[in-house]
Amino acid sequence: MEPNFVSLIDLPAIRDKRGNLSFIEERNHLPFAIKRVYWIYDVPGGEIRGGHAYKQNEEFIIALSGSFDVVISDGEQSKVYHLNRSYKGVYIPKMYWRELENFSTNSVAFIASSTLYDEADYIRDYDEYKRMVE
Ligand code: TYD
Numbered sequence: 431m432e433p434n435f436v437s438l439i440d441l442p443a444i445r446d447k448r449g450n451l452s453f454i455e456e457r458n459h460l461p462f463a464i465k466r467v468y469w470i471y472d473v474p475g476g477e478i479r480g481g482h483a484y485k486q487n488e489e490f491i492i493a494l495s496g497s498f499d500v501v502i503s504d505g506e507q508s509k510v511y512h513l514n515r516s517y518k519g520v521y522i523p524k525m526y527w528r529e530l531e532n533f534s535t536n537s538v539a540f541i542a543s544s545t546l547y548d549e550a551d552y553i554r555d556y557d558e559y560k561r562m563v564e
Contacts, residue, residue: 434523435523436502436509436511436520436521436522436523436526437520437521438511438518438519438520438521439459439460439490439518439519439520439521440517440518441453441454441459441492441517441518441519442459442517443516443517450516450517452516452517454490454542460490460521460542461488461521462488462490462544463544464542464543464544465543465544465545465546466542466543466545466546466547467540467541467542467543468541468543469494469538469539469540469541470530470538470539470541471537471538471539473498473533473537473539475533475535477531477533478529478530478531479529479530479531479533479539480500480528480529480530481528481529481554482527482528482552482553482554482559483524483525483526483527483528483552483553483559484524484525484545484551484552484553485524485525485551485552485553486524486544486545486551487524487543487544487545487548487551488521488522488523488524488543488544488545489521489522489528489541489542489543489544490519490520490521490522490541490542491513491519491520491522491530491539491540491541492513492516492517492518492519492539492540492541493513493514493515493516493519493537493538493539493540494516494538494539494540495516495536495537495538496514496533496534496535496536496537496538497512497513497514497532497533497534497537498512498513498530498531498532498533498534498537498539499511499512499513499530499531499532500513500520500522500528500529500530501528501529501530501531502520502522502526502527502528503526503527503528504526504527504563505527505559505560505563505564508527513539525562525563527553527556527559
């Protein structure tokens, strides 16, 4: 796994007639050690989350329930990742701009992060981000 590239990661899925089970093990499934997890839920229709990059933080995003799009840009090109499976997520290295949009009703975005929350790590201004990646 190349930590400098955005990539889709398939997690194990233990299929069972009682219901399926997936898991993440530090270092085994993600290219970083998890310091924090958070989740986004009850997103009203049409709302957009994200809208920033991180200087250091790396993230892995899964649609634990429902679906949404993760639009990821390197400042020049952007790509849309449609997430709708509980066992498949997108890895985003540091210094990529991301937006989460098109949330379905009752969707839940689960995010594993490589750092603790630190507002100073955010780049929230797209023009500033563009200047930094040039
Ligand atoms: P933000 O990261 O901007 O949300 P989004 O998921 O849309 O990118 O965070 C929204 C608010 O929540 C902001 O005030 C910071 C706070 N927050 C924390 O306190 N801890 C966290 O781990 C996260 C992700 C956000």
